[in-house]
Amino acid sequence: MSDLLQVKDLETQFRTREGNVHAVNGVSFNLKEGETLGIVGESGCGKTVSMMSLLGLIPVPPGKVVAGEARFEGKDLLKLSNEELRHIRGAKISVVFQDPMTSFNPVLTIGKQTAEPYQIHHNAGKAEAYERAVKYLELVGIPNAKERMNDYPHQFSGGMRQRVMIAMGLICEPQILIADEPTTALDVTIQAQIIELMKKLRDELGMAIIWITHDLGIIAGLAHRVNVMYGGYIVETAPVKSLYKEPQHPYTLGLLGSLPRMDEMSYRRLVSIDGLPPTLLEKPTYCPFEPRCKYAVEKCRYSNPQLSQVEGEDHYVACWVNPKTGKEY
Amino acid sequence: MAEKEVLLKVEDLYKHFPIRKGLFSGSREKVHAVDGISFEIYQGETLGLVGESGCGKSTTGRTILQLYRPTSGSVFFEGEDLAKLKGEALRKKRRYVQMIFQDPYASLNPRMTVGQIIGEPMEIHNTYKGAEQLRRVEELLELVGLNPAFINRYPHEFSGGQRQRIGVARALALQPKLIVCDEPISALDVSIQAQVVNLLEDLQEELGLTYLFIAHDLSMVRHISDRVAVMYLGIIVELADRNELYATPIHPYTKALLSAVPFPDPFIEENRKRIILEGDVPSPVNPPSGCRFRTRCQYAKEICAEEKPEFREVLPGHYAACHFSDELK
Ligand SMILES: Nc1ncnc2c1ncn2[C@@H]1O[C@H](COP(=O)(O)OP(=O)(O)OP(=O)(O)O)[C@@H](O)[C@H]1O
Ligand SMILES: Nc1ncnc2c1ncn2[C@@H]1O[C@H](COP(=O)(O)OP(=O)(O)OP(=O)(O)O)[C@@H](O)[C@H]1O
Ligand code: SF4
Numbered sequence: 001m002s003d004l005l006q007v008k009d010l011e012t013q014f015r016t017r018e019g020n021v022h023a024v025n026g027v028s029f030n031l032k033e034g035e036t037l038g039i040v041g042e043s044g045c046g047k048t049v050s051m052m053s054l055l056g057l058i059p060v061p062p063g064k065v066v067a068g069e070a071r072f073e074g075k076d077l078l079k080l081s082n083e084e085l086r087h088i089r090g091a092k093i094s095v096v097f098q099d100p101m102t103s104f105n106p107v108l109t110i111g112k113q114t115a116e117p118y119q120i121h122h123n124a125g126k127a128e129a130y131e132r133a134v135k136y137l138e139l140v141g142i143p144n145a146k147e148r149m150n151d152y153p154h155q156f157s158g159g160m161r162q163r164v165m166i167a168m169g170l171i172c173e174p175q176i177l178i179a180d181e182p183t184t185a186l187d188v189t190i191q192a193q194i195i196e197l198m199k200k201l202r203d204e205l206g207m208a209i210i211w212i213t214h215d216l217g218i219i220a221g222l223a224h225r226v227n228v229m230y231g232g233y234i235v236e237t238a239p240v241k242s243l244y245k246e247p248q249h250p251y252t253l254g255l256l257g258s259l260p261r262m263d264e265m266s267y268r269r270l271v272s273i274d275g276l277p278p279t280l281l282e283k284p285t286y287c288p289f290e291p292r293c294k295y296a297v298e299k300c301r302y303s304n305p306q307l308s309q310v311e312g313e314d315h316y317v318a319c320w321v322n323p324k325t326g327k328e329y
Numbered sequence: 330m331a332e333k334e335v336l337l338k339v340e341d342l343y344k345h346f347p348i349r350k351g352l353f354s355g356s357r358e359k360v361h362a363v364d365g366i367s368f369e370i371y372q373g374e375t376l377g378l379v380g381e382s383g384c385g386k387s388t389t390g391r392t393i394l395q396l397y398r399p400t401s402g403s404v405f406f407e408g409e410d411l412a413k414l415k416g417e418a419l420r421k422k423r424r425y426v427q428m429i430f431q432d433p434y435a436s437l438n439p440r441m442t443v444g445q446i447i448g449e450p451m452e453i454h455n456t457y458k459g460a461e462q463l464r465r466v467e468e469l470l471e472l473v474g475l476n477p478a479f480i481n482r483y484p485h486e487f488s489g490g491q492r493q494r495i496g497v498a499r500a501l502a503l504q505p506k507l508i509v510c511d512e513p514i515s516a517l518d519v520s521i522q523a524q525v526v527n528l529l530e531d532l533q534e535e536l537g538l539t540y541l542f543i544a545h546d547l548s549m550v551r552h553i554s555d556r557v558a559v560m561y562l563g564i565i566v567e568l569a570d571r572n573e574l575y576a577t578p579i580h581p582y583t584k585a586l587l588s589a590v591p592f593p594d595p596f597i598e599e600n601r602k603r604i605i606l607e608g609d610v611p612s613p614v615n616p617p618s619g620c621r622f623r624t625r626c627q628y629a630k631e632i633c634a635e636e637k638p639e640f641r642e643v644l645p646g647h648y649a650a651c652h653f654s655d656e657l658k
């Protein structure tokens with residue numbers, strides 16, 4: 001399958017009172033047609049900012065995309081004007097945000113808000129957009145969608161609001177859907193509903209998905225490929241099975257080890273990662289995970305490793321040390 | 330197994346919150362937050378309490394501590410009914426039952442130093458004063474893995490995981506016997522969650538503590554608990570030894586809940602069949618008649634709308650509230 005989106009050396013910074021925050025430090029990845037790419041990592045590692053940078057959605061100032069390239073349909077997204085980006089956002093690439101309540105306008109009806117992207121991007125009349133909104137609300141499983149078009153967001157439960165957000169993201173049948181922790185605030189039974197729904201829609205509509213989460217469980221069942229982020233870098237990227245079976249980066253190993261598993265019959269002490277995530281106030285000339293890493297060697301303190309291929313095809317890791325042997329590659 | 334000593338016995342506990350609609354309306358409506366639950370916690374064990382948002386977990390915890398006074402029912406702690414105690418008598422007993430809260434920031438007074446926060450309960454209960462108190466605070470800081478040199482710092486100078494440790498130290502200040510942990514790790518990053526869970530486990534072993542561990546992360550609850558209780562809409566629907574509950578759940582709600590939890594393993598996820606529950610949890614203001622789960626239960630029959638299923642011991646030590654427990658076990 002061909003590459004739909006190619007991101008290269010993306011760097012984004014924020015000016016703050018404490019200094020420049022190096023939120024994204026040279027992120028490169030490709031997204032294939034129809035592929036679901038998972039992006040995992042803990043709070044503040046740059047998951048949201050890296051994606052929002054692509055769509056011109058970070059606040060400028062304090063934010064600034066300082067370097068990089070993002071090829072989509074022959075154009076570099078990072079070079080487009082706001083006007084040009086507006087035609088892409090919501091139409092060809094759409095985003096479903098984490099918190100559906102703050103993403104809705106509380107005084108507009110669900111119907112109006114769902115229909116809006118279609119009206120804007122397809123120059124559609126009210127009636128046509130309305131009909132399409134009903135169709136997409138039905139598609140995401142809102143019962144009696146037609147009758148509920150005139151309801152307001154507060155009349156919907158959290159799970160239903162998240163469904164409406166997805167309907168809004170899908171109504172223009174985008175090629176790429178970016179889902180930023182769309183189920184994090186939801187209960188696990190509702191989360192399971194939404195994930196089942198997304199899998200079904202993905203297969204029906206053939207779109208590519210970028211799914212941002214800190215939950216390694218969700219990604220295991222959903223993604224084809226996973227990027228693990230730490231401190232503004234992608235530190236490991238691999239096909240999903242390869243990543244879980246043969247994790248290579250000490251951070252990935254730590255994350256997987258810190259999760260309890262439901263199928264363990266005997267007690268196992270959780271592996272914890274000591275120390276704290278980086279402050280991002282400098283762009284490190286060393287490995288960003290070094291202060292917390294059990295495998296660190298001398299070299300890690302003065303040289304920041306780049307992603308390079310290991311273990312099987314298509315598996316890349318940014319680390320000097322092979323954790324299996326404890327020795328440098 | 331040796332005779333287990335009951336530390337806490339909750340009997341037929343109810344907590345209803347009246348709803349004030351208009352200023353003058355004599356509305357009799359109320360939230361059935363906790364609607365008749367009974368269980369025991371044995372000395373030295375961890376009882377996990379799980380269920381979806383709003384099912385009454387926190388209310389249960391707070392009512393045990395008498396932070397909310399029960400609408401009816403009893404909370405026997407070491408044989409004495411806390412619900413019947415008042416004033417000084419209650420305060421004396423209550424020092425042995427402490428709570429750790431979800432939000433490690435909101436639950437710590439930002440204008441007090443760490444030393445004052447941890448020392449406060451000792452002031453109130455007149456246990457340690459002056460130099461002795463200082464020593465005790467330092468001891469506690471060390472016990473939870475914080476540097477005693479931090480004693481004069483303020484909460485905002487700590488990370489989330491460290492703030493949660495401060496919360497733990499404060500809960501330990503009066504040598505409690507039972508600690509209600511209300512989602513103590515939900516606000517923390519995955520890599521930090523394991524640190525706090527390991528700490529709670531170490532303290533339990535060292536100090537012989539008993540925990541009621543409230544959480545919605547079912548894998549973590551399984552990891553830390555000896556037995557697990559599942560709540561739905563104000564009642565406990567199932568309670569059993571954790572291995573038995575997770576391997577062979579009886580109640581249809583427990584089955585669905587467990588099947589919804591994603592596994593961090595793509596090889597398992599690939600072939601997993603989920604029970605997807607339809608719709609949302611009904612309102613706790615007008616819970617369904619008979620069995621509360623019947624509006625979403627695939628096994629529901631006529632009797633389920635008419636009669637409340639009894640919470641009974643279906644297998645030794647394994648309780649469930651379903652009319653068809655014997656068929657489903
Ligand atoms: N408007 C802003 N001003 C200053 N710093 C910001 C701003 N937005 C983001 N950052 C910083 O950029 C870094 C990356 O943030 P980002 O939102 O991408 O994290 P994330 O991986 O999505 O985390 P989370 O899981 O918490 O959503 C963080 O350190 C954050 O503090
Ligand atoms: N002080 C209160 N006044 C009125 N209603 C309340 C109060 N506290 C809780 N409730 C209601 O009681 C029900 C149970 O709430 P509770 O906080 O115990 O749920 P929970 O299981 O802890 O949920 P969560 O997982 O979201 O923390 C909810 O419907 C809630 O809105
Ligand atoms: S490069 Fe060194 S410090 Fe960084 S993750 Fe690898 S071993 Fe650890």
Ligand code: SF4
Pocket residue numbers: 580581582620621622623624626627628629630633638650651652653
């Ligand atoms: S009592 Fe009936 S409705 Fe309730 S869980 Fe059992 S079968 Fe389902």
Ligand SMILES: [Mg+2]
Pocket residue numbers: 047048049180
């Ligand atoms: Mg984010």
Ligand SMILES: [Mg+2]
Pocket residue numbers: 386387388
């Ligand atoms: Mg709660």
